[in-house]
Amino acid sequence: MLVTNMVSLRRRTVISGTVPSFGDEHHPIYALCMQQNNGRIFAAELIGTAVLLIGGPGTALIAFEQVGVVGVAVAFGLSLAVMAYVIGPISGCHINPAVTLAMFLTKKVNGAHALFAVLGQLIGAALGGAVVLGIASGRAGFQRGEFASNLWSGDHFGLSATIATEVVLTALLVLVVLSTTGPKFAPGFGGLIAGFTLTLIHLISIPVDNTSVNPARSLGTALYATLDSKALEQLWAFMLFPLIGAIVGVVIWLIIDDSRLESTMLADVPGLIDARDRIEIGTGEVVLSVEDAIDDVVHDDHDGRD
Secondary structure: OOOOOOOOOOOOOOOOOOOOOOOOOOOOOHHHHHHOOHHHHHHHHHHHHHHHHHHOHHHHHHOHHHHHHHHHHHHHHHHHHHHHHHHHHHHOOOOOHHHHHHHHHOOOOOHHHHHHHHHHHHHHHHHHHHHHHHHHOOOOOOOOOOOOOOOOOOOOOOHHHHHHHHHHHHHHHHHHHHHHOOOOOOOOOHHHHHHHHHHHHHHHHHHHHOOOOOHHHHHHHHOOOOHHHOOOOOHHHHHHHHHHHHHHHHHHHHHHOOOOHHHOHHHHOOOHHHHHHHHHHHHHHHHHHHHHHHHHHHHHHHHHHO
16 A cells, blocks of 8 residues: 655654445545555565566676677666566555565554565565576576675675675665655656666666675576575575665655655654754754855945945
8 A cells, every 4th residue: 555645854743544344335545455465565576576676687697798798787677677667656665675674664554564564575586586587597508606696706796896886876776766656756657767777776786796786686587596606694684774774764765855854664763863863953053054155246246336
């Protein structure tokens, strides 16, 4: 269920959508509550994540010689864009536990939706990886090796660069997704922009760590990599840091969007609302000082011409 409060970040009277009791058939949100089908959400996210694994890592393992790094990046973006229009109306097309976490924290989906979505994503990733393995095994001389897994060792950039990459780029992805699901964004273009964003993210970070920004994607390939590749050994980083990046993305979105901190799960974090208020006051004072300085310069220039 998608229930969103579109009001200012500043402290105001809260007008929030609440889930009606069963029997309140005339409540305006009742129909939305009845429309949520957790089984379909599970199935949609399973299928969507499997397609992402087949389209992304599958391209890397099967067609890399033909398409190169750019082709792999585009394949990831196209997979997300296509699925956004296919399963978006059913589950929101998160196909990424980090995105689901962000949607849950901002109360755009409820706990049941988030749980069934993540379960579908993890199972779908495992199934998608199995499909890729089955196809790639038909090629003469194929060896699983790293199996397009996410790694920081070897030819990659190391753990520190991986942490920074996964947090920053997952935050970017979450910021885009949250922004495109708001009422101000042009209807019908969200899937395209999300797909373009994922393509950009891969163009930036494939050399760094093979690009995760998605714990399910990382799991779906690490399961089939050989043990000596260290994919399973290093999997924890690609499960953890994208989730941290999702939280960072939510915070950034709250800074630039009209939505209120009080309308999200982050409002329960001790001291966060007070910190927000202090930042707002300090920022307001800085803005006023800059405006006053500009006015003084303009007036002085005007007086000098006179």
